[in-house]
Amino acid sequence: MSEESLLISSLLYYAKYPFLPKAKEFVKNFNLALDNLSLPSYKNILERAIKRIEMAYYFGFIDEKLENLEVEILSYPVALYLASIINNPFLSKRISLAEAERAANFLMNEDDKIIEFIGKNIFNLDISIEKNIIGNFIYDFSINVYHYIDFSSKMNAVSWKLANRFLYKGRVYLFKREIVRILKSHIENHILSKINEYKGISPPSSLNEAINRIKALLKEHTPLESFTPIKPNIKKFPPCMKNIYEKISLSESVSHFARFTLVSFLINLGFEIEKIIALFSQLGDFDEKMTKYQVEHIAGIRGGKKKYIVPSCKTLKTHNLCIEDGKYCENIKSPLKFYFKQVRRKK
């Protein structure tokens, strides 16, 4: 067994990457009987599974809690199982995407060797760690050109075009975040195929309540009229929010967590929901109904009726959304604080 394969053989790694075959083995050995899921002793597993689905559906991401590793690991197949039963294509897609996003966020903070190991052994990708300085670019990885175009030909951004990459002897050079992006797409496809593999299976009656809860979630989805786009004044935004805002305005794709962060930031500043939705209409994957739904949820109008707080600077750092380690922000702890400081200064 290689060093990396030993390293990822721990509960922590199964919790971060529950799609690993070893995590599956762990679940199998746990003998989790589906009929028992409604029992009080499994309550936290079922609740976490439903939470995973809810978050995926509303926000397109799942939080990266690693408090109870066993619950994290076991709730993953349960969430997929519930999605298979419900068999709603949109929900299945959302869950795959959100689970993939969650794993990708963990991967960004892993050692290159772990990324290489997962890419090679789990997804059969011909990737290798290859530090390479070409011109002003410092690359971390290389990937087989055919594995690269298999992914990139589905992407719209010009930066993914093969013609805009360094290609040498059949290898395309990539930054860490790019290789993680490719892995994310493989994780997403893997999860979606797992959900679809068992789609439409009939559930044990003990799960009826859980299923009805999720179905009720899906029904809340209501149509929406269109809005005129607006341009909020962003001069007082902290660099991290300014960056996400500008990217969205330029129709560049940003992570779901970044979207969530910006929405909660704007809501907490008092921006009108309609104006926020208009901003998101710039994005290629814009879904008006869905956006309205999510924004209202974050605003606390729907669902749990709880207004979400803006993620802290610390959280933003782990998600690589913080700009230059906060050097423009004078030791503040939340992006909102930065904004209020700026406003006070102006006065």
Next chain:
Amino acid sequence: MAFLSYNDEKFIKNEFKNFYSNFNNISFPKEIEKREFGYFTFEQNIMIRHLKVSNNEEILKLIKNVIPLHIYYSSAYYEDPSAPMEKKGWNGAELIFDIDADHIVSDCQKEHKFWICNNCKESGMAPIPKICPNCKSDKINELDWFCDKCLTLAKNEAIKLIEILEIDFGIQSKNINVFFSGHRGYHVHIDSEYIRKLDQNARREIVDYLIGEGIDFSRHGIYKPKKSTTFIGPDYDSKSWGGRIARGIYDIFLRMKNSSFEEYFIENLGKSTYKNFLNNLENLIELWYEKPVWSFTPNIKKKDIEKICMLALKEQAIKLDTVVTTDIHRLIRLGNSLNGKTGWLSKEIDINKLESFDPLIDPSPFDYENYVKIKVFLSPKFRLGQNFFGPYKNEVVKLPLAAAIFLICKGVASLYP
């Protein structure tokens, strides 16, 4: 078909028949039982397709039996090649590149475009009339000739293509097959486990890389950093497009010394950019001699640099028929079969000998010993091997069989009774 009379057609078919009767050297495609075959007959102007064979012998038998004017096979591998298109069961396809002199802009093109009236045999150079000025017939046959110059340009594109495939894509030469089309171009075939499965979009990405479509220079290290007054850029030996553009720019500088390119550069760079470079040319050639100096000289402006990069890209890009490469169901000419447009063989070329390959040295499998009397209505001067023929206009000549078959296939000559 381009034959001028039924007798000509019969004559050529008979010659093709004689040739194929003793010929077994077809370049058989791999896994022949998974390929679709199609051919044109002499008699009908439609392609007979969706044919399958189980082995090499069967395709030889088919050729000897039907005597096709042209014969093709699918780049794709199918479960059932004889089924209708949607039921064939696509199992992958070779990657095919088609380079044709026709797609390459050269100044010789206008010299060998002409027409011939199929009714009264009146002929003339381009522009092509809609109706014959002599007999008013609309049966005007448009003809594109070729010359050593454009055939060499096509060959150079094939060499450039193979170089990028080997260096950038890392494709081993043993996986590359090159064919002269038997007319004016080259076909490059690549097959490997990875390549077979590429879908249309993935093939489009490969094509875009080769033709330089959608290139953003800054992604190749050519840009003006913030707060800098000058550009930075790659070295000559840089990988991918960066190095290729740098080398292309130096090559442009060297050609700028030659005033015969003036019109070309003005057309491609604009007058003011061309003049800017020209005024600094000696300096630039000296500066760029050892390595690219992306600060150029102070009088060279941002727009000049962008324009010369664009021109270098345009020149270094491979000129290929992009539709052929992205088509995953394409029928392509069978290697070592006769091309009915010329009576020449579409022959496989040893990739190591491509540079010295002369397509006209021995293109025809027909002999030079026997002579045939034909009437040539119009033909530019052309070369077959070491022999030059023509130009001819409305004259009866006795030509070696190989040359006569060529002119009859091109539709510019008829057997003379």
